[in-house]
Amino acid sequence: MTEGHWHVTFCIYRKKGDQPPFYQDFPLEVDPDEYVLDGIERIWAFHDRSLTFRHACHHSTCGACGMLVNGVEKLTCITPIRAVTKNGGTIRVEPLRNFPVLSDLVVDMAEFYLRMEQAHALQVVPVAQSTLPYEPPPFPDDGLPHQRLNDCIECGMCVSACPIALTASSYQGPAALAATQQTYSLTGEKSLLSLVDCADGVWRCHSGFECTAVCPSNVDPAWRIMELRRQVIRHRIQRIFHQDR
Amino acid sequence: MKNNQPAPGKALRWFDPRHRQPGTWAFILNRITALGLTLYLALHLIMLGKLAQGPDAYDTFIALAKTPWIKVGELLVISAGLIHGLNGIRIALTSFGIGVTVQRQLFWGFLTLALLGTVIFGYFMFFVH
Known part of the structure; x- marks a missing residue:
């Protein structure tokens, strides 16, 4: 492990179609100054290509990447990992509340x-x-x-x-x-x-x-x-x- | 598509204070105190009904009302009344656009006043009368 890097577990809400929802853990090695969205993108790129989530601008202008991070609404593109967890900790990522879930972290707006x-x-x-x-x-x-x-x-x-x-x-x-x-x-x-x-x-x-x-x-x-x-x-x-x- | 959508049955989640702001804590406190005061009103009316049963029944009730547990209950009623009433003033003010930017401070200020009032009433109830 690189010095200064953290081991963090992303606990991601998963739901496809009419199947019941569940949470899936993805252990990652991260730079704590990376953003939560960076971790989610890495999970999609290297661990599970079926993970669906919304994102676009990566600088808090488009509003697409709003999610529930450890129970609080956050724009994941501007939320540093160090602000929501610690080394060895967990980041629970869920879709926004009060919107129908289309797939995983994507809601119908x-x-x-x-x-x-x-x-x-x-x-x-x-x-x-x-x-x-x-x-x-x-x-x-x-x-x-x-x-x-x-x-x-x-x-x-x-x-x-x-x-x-x-x-x-x-x-x-x-x-x-x-x-x-x-x-x-x-x-x-x-x-x-x-x-x-x-x-x-x-x-x-x-x-x-x-x-x-x-x-x-x-x-x-x-x-x-x-x-x-x-x-x-x-x-x-x-x-x-x-x-x- | 059906999960995660608004539903009246989710009202119990209003009372979950985790990850919430003082505004929601005030919202929760107002509902709990309102339910408590409504319950008290019903009990109060039942007790007043004792008047119709003659002096002996009323005297028995008054003797019961002077026991410490009932006094604690009465103090809770006073506390609930203060919290509900003072927070109601905060909500009324902010609902007319007054003090919205300091609503947190208003919440903490009124809550402090309510607790102070409870202590004062408790002192007189338990140590003076």
Whole structure:
């Protein structure tokens, strides 16, 4: 074993077709500064070519590689192995929660994308218009150009972490609600408020704030849901006083 | 395709605090205290029914209510009321867009207040009255 390398066991969720799911162990020798996705790719390349998983950009922009790593939603392409285990430890990798599993670590996100479309989700929002209630953290002072990403990358991790999405399939979910708030704040389109002012919309959220904790892109879905509630209430009051129909 | 999907039957998993944030711990505490307070309300109404059975039945109940175990139960009711009520204020505030960015601090602050209140009530219940 190379000095500085770790022995780690990847415990991977496996499921094919209608067969019952099971966990399969893959012992690997890894550099602890490698990312979890690197380990998964190595398993696919050298141990089991039937392992299926989603990935694309490898730098947290596409949102494809969101998975459950030791019980917590992570973008595996930016999650260092040393951050989730130790030498001799285990990394349990599972598909995102609250989505139907298609195969192994791949989940069906069709309905999620449909909801984002219904919410008129904007693909790119300038940082200056992101409407978050606080200043984003400053860039490192290293003289290099930086670009802050705060657009939803549609990874689905907020839905996976949400305790309400666990039990209510009709809940619109934090990603779609956050997208609605973002679009409404920029367009003022009142029909968006009607879309979310319902039992399966903003009022279904039970303030767990799990979505914001796992969001890799500074979207802050929980704050956006609460802000959307405020807008909905304001709109209702305005309607009572006939200021806005 | 059927597994891993949302289902009402998974509600018990709400109570699993592992890998969860303070927001979910508050969510769990609110549900447990709500169930406890609802149970207490039912017991309270049953006990009030003793009034209709005459002074002797009521006196017997009051004597029971002064035993240490019942006092501990009453302290738990007070604690549940404080936790549920104060966390309810936190949820009401954040639901109107107030204090969302400090919701964790609000949770810990209100929980500390609830525990402090429990200690004060416990002192008066066990050492003063």
